[in-house]
Amino acid sequence: MNDNAAFPHLLAPLDLGFTTLANRTLMGSMHTGLEEEKGGFDKLAAFYRARAKGGVGLIVTGGISPNTRGRLAPFGCELSKFWHVGKHKKITAAVHEYPTKICLQLLHAGRYAYHPFSVSASKVKSPINPFTPKAMSVGQIKGTIKDFAHSAKLAKKAGYDGVEIMGSEGYLINQFSCVKVNKRTDEWGGSIENRMRLALEIIRAVRASAGDDFIIIFRLSMLDLVDGGNSWQDVVTMAKGVEAAGATLINTGIGWHEARVPTISTSVPRAAFTWITERMKKEVNVPLITTNRINTPEVAEEILSSGQADMVSMARPFLADENFVVKAAANKSDEINTCIGCNQACLDHVFKQQRASCLVNPTACYETELTFENAATKKKIAVVGAGPAGLAFSVYAAQRGHSVEIFDRGSEIGGQFNYAKQIPGKEEFFETLRYFNKQIALHDIALHLNQEQSAEQLVAAGFDEIVLATGIVPRALDIKGIDHEKVKSYIQVLRDKEPVGKRVAIIGAGGIGFDVAEFLVEEESLTTNPDKWLKSWGVDKNYQENGGLSTTRVSETPAREIYLLQRKTSKVGAGLGKTTGWIHRATLQKNGVQMLAGITYDEVNDEGLVISIDGKQQTLQVDNIIICAGQESERSLYRQLEAQGVNAHLIGGANVAAELDAKRAIRQAAELAAKI
Numbered sequence: 022m023n024d025n026a027a028f029p030h031l032l033a034p035l036d037l038g039f040t041t042l043a044n045r046t047l048m049g050s051m052h053t054g055l056e057e058e059k060g061g062f063d064k065l066a067a068f069y070r071a072r073a074k075g076g077v078g079l080i081v082t083g084g085i086s087p088n089t090r091g092r093l094a095p096f097g098c099e100l101s102k103f104w105h106v107g108k109h110k111k112i113t114a115a116v117h118e119y120p121t122k123i124c125l126q127l128l129h130a131g132r133y134a135y136h137p138f139s140v141s142a143s144k145v146k147s148p149i150n151p152f153t154p155k156a157m158s159v160g161q162i163k164g165t166i167k168d169f170a171h172s173a174k175l176a177k178k179a180g181y182d183g184v185e186i187m188g189s190e191g192y193l194i195n196q197f198s199c200v201k202v203n204k205r206t207d208e209w210g211g212s213i214e215n216r217m218r219l220a221l222e223i224i225r226a227v228r229a230s231a232g233d234d235f236i237i238i239f240r241l242s243m244l245d246l247v248d249g250g251n252s253w254q255d256v257v258t259m260a261k262g263v264e265a266a267g268a269t270l271i272n273t274g275i276g277w278h279e280a281r282v283p284t285i286s287t288s289v290p291r292a293a294f295t296w297i298t299e300r301m302k303k304e305v306n307v308p309l310i311t312t313n314r315i316n317t318p319e320v321a322e323e324i325l326s327s328g329q330a331d332m333v334s335m336a337r338p339f340l341a342d343e344n345f346v347v348k349a350a351a352n353k354s355d356e357i358n359t360c361i362g363c364n365q366a367c368l369d370h371v372f373k374q375q376r377a378s379c380l381v382n383p384t385a386c387y388e389t390e391l392t393f394e395n396a397a398t399k400k401k402i403a404v405v406g407a408g409p410a411g412l413a414f415s416v417y418a419a420q421r422g423h424s425v426e427i428f429d430r431g432s433e434i435g436g437q438f439n440y441a442k443q444i445p446g447k448e449e450f451f452e453t454l455r456y457f458n459k460q461i462a463l464h465d466i467a468l469h470l471n472q473e474q475s476a477e478q479l480v481a482a483g484f485d486e487i488v489l490a491t492g493i494v495p496r497a498l499d500i501k502g503i504d505h506e507k508v509k510s511y512i513q514v515l516r517d518k519e520p521v522g523k524r525v526a527i528i529g530a531g532g533i534g535f536d537v538a539e540f541l542v543e544e545e546s547l548t549t550n551p552d553k554w555l556k557s558w559g560v561d562k563n564y565q566e567n568g569g570l571s572t573t574r575v576s577e578t579p580a581r582e583i584y585l586l587q588r589k590t591s592k593v594g595a596g597l598g599k600t601t602g603w604i605h606r607a608t609l610q611k612n613g614v615q616m617l618a619g620i621t622y623d624e625v626n627d628e629g630l631v632i633s634i635d636g637k638q639q640t641l642q643v644d645n646i647i648i649c650a651g652q653e654s655e656r657s658l659y660r661q662l663e664a665q666g667v668n669a670h671l672i673g674g675a676n677v678a679a680e681l682d683a684k685r686a687i688r689q690a691a692e693l694a695a696k697i
């Protein structure tokens with residue numbers, strides 16, 4: 022144990038025999054997109070250096086393939102030739118400026134490879150990839166084992182302290198270990214002993230090539246969450262085999278990428294899957310790492326102190342705050358910028374082949390490009406609007422030495438985040454507001470709530486710069502009968518808590534339409550009730566069926582009958598987040614919400630909402646109609662200032678309302694603060 026009063030278990034070193042980790046935090050593997058960018062390794066080195074400086078014990082890099090077929094994408098990163106080593110040295114040298122260790126993740130994508138040369142245990146196509154893999158010959162299997170060993174040797178040459186062998190999430194090794202994909206009848210298929218042979222041979226070969234003083238983490242799929250996944254007995258057999266083959270640590274893998282159970286999104290309760298690592302602790306002696314939706318030092322400490330695991334892996338929380346560990350060590354966990362699990366700037370970007378970053382921390386992966394140097398001239402700056410844009414601007418500008426005053430007409434900071442945080446499963450948004458409240462105090466930012474500023478007041482106060490982050494106004498609609506008492510805006514529902522009847526039509530199926538539908542059908546948020554949440558998604562903690570999925574799902578009776586409507590003919594929800602849209606759709610489907618596209622809104626009357634689809638008119642007999650039809654910029658103050666010849670800066674929704682989200686609002690604010 023460490024003598025830190027608040028987090029003694031989290032900050033305790035971990036002795037691995039030949040080496041010691043500084044503490045129990047592992048920064049989990051994340052592909053950033055910099056791996057493939059020109060000059061990306063210099064930026065990656067800066068990215069990892071910042072996390073090492075911030076005190077993380079062990080870093081695992083994004084997945085790097087041991088050979089060409091195993092690449093995730095045609096130009097994906099590979100470590101197989103001696104000339105690949107040089108660029109990796111930049112990363113390891115940067116990390117080793119601090120007492121942090123770093124392992125390279127070796128990931129063979131198997132049938133998840135997005136190219137026509139993919140291979141797998143058998144010729145079984147994945148539902149999330151258009152390419153059908155070729156079944157590997159025995160020669161190819163043996164060659165692949167050698168490739169892993171060779172890559173590990175090169176990783177050691179590059180200065181890595183070890184490797185993580187990716188054996189979960191449905192990648193190649195996982196494809197071999199489960200009958201779902203492994204249909205082989207030779208010594209690589211059939212019994213679990215045969216199916217896990219590839220994993221064990223790789224571990225042995227890596228150990229032989231890289232030596233005893235080399236960390237080998239094996240990421241074991243403890244819960245496949247797919248039909249045809251392994252039984253608990255198979256998972257235990259494999260864990261024991263992995264331990265005997267020479268792994269230093271076993272990391273917990275939860276769910277294949279194609280699993281239809283959310284495993285890391287914001288609606289997943291914190292630490293919802295640590296019970297599986299705890300269960301495995303009774304079976305093996307090798308130190309175990311647990312993972313998934315652990316985002317605060319308090320949650321991590323609780324896991325470690327209760328003996329559920331020996332280490333805690335957090336990936337996205339280190340994007341959100343590189344100083345997570347040093348802040349915890351200084352008993353300043355209330356200063357941590359908490360990952361809210363939104364996936365908007367990290368996973369959603371990676372899946373769209375864009376560089377990853379973080380919604381709450383736009384400097385992540387931009388360490389050399391978005392920096393906040395001390396201002397040459399200290400300015401007196403007024404910020405109007407304490408939503409995400411105004412808050413982010415104020416903190417970054419104050420950090421540079423400017424004197425900042427922030428005004429909001431509301432009684433609390435946060436703008437629309439105060440509506441977002443009420444949506445079931447979005448409670449993490451509270452953390453962002455807690456973070457900003459703390460930063461306002463730390464940076465001596467003068468906060469004026471309940472103050473609607475006029476142009477005259479702002480001009481009279483003699484500010485050097487005025488930044489308007491006044492957000493949006495909901496779009497008004499021109500539909501016959503729109504003034505009917507049945508009609509409400511989402512603000513009347515979420516802010517004013519106006520009563521809503523049992524039958525509801527929602528006009529507009531963007532992010533807010535979906536959120537309002539969830540708010541109205543789920544009266545109880547399951548984020549604080551992990552067992553109920555697991556049951557609602559069909560996860561069986563007793564592990565009676567293979568893959569950990571239950572044949573029965575427990576669902577609650579929805580609180581209301583809802584229609585969610587859009588004019589477009591495309592799939593409802595098609596514009597939601599790449600990695601989270603399916604969760605929102607599935608949640609509403611479970612609750613019987615009718616999602617209708619291609620709607621024309623004809624009239625609101627005493628009966629309800631009259632609509633037409635394909636020219637056929639019908640009346641949705643509803644008690645209320647809630648408008649979630651997008652937003653327009655709130656610019657009245659800007660126009661008043663303009664009339665007085667003052668050129669204010671516009672950021673966030675006040676700048677461009679279309680497709681505005683907090684990711685864009687915060688990044689734009691940070692970019693302005695960096696140069697003002």
Ligand code: FAD
Nearest residue numbers: 406408409410429430436437441474491492673674682683
């Ligand atoms: P706002 O948040 O609108 O803040 C503007 C502030 O300015 C307000 O506090 C207002 O009171 C103040 N103001 C305006 N005029 C004046 C004046 N004259 N004087 C003083 N104060 C003034 N985005 C995401 O990225 N992810 C999500 O999951 C997400 N979920 C959402 C869920 C809901 C239900 C809602 C409503 C929004 C959600 N959003 C989400 C959108 C996100 O909240 C907005 O994009 C973001 O808040 C925009 O930030 P902003 O600072 O530009 O404006």
Ligand code: NAP
Nearest residue numbers: 529530531532533534587588589649650651652680681682
């Ligand atoms: P939005 O995503 O732009 O959706 C607006 C909806 O209103 C669309 O369904 C649109 O569909 C409809 N609409 C637009 N004009 C209309 C009109 N004149 N009459 C009737 N319907 C109309 O905007 P939003 O839902 O207000 O969300 C605002 C921003 O917050 C979004 O950009 C989003 O990124 C962000 N947000 C994100 C999340 C998240 O989970 N990531 C959650 C909430 C909000 P049709 O035009 O087809 O009818």
Ligand code: SF4
Nearest residue numbers: 360361363364379380
């Ligand atoms: Fe976490 Fe969202 Fe940042 Fe990703 S973008 S690290 S999920 S806060």
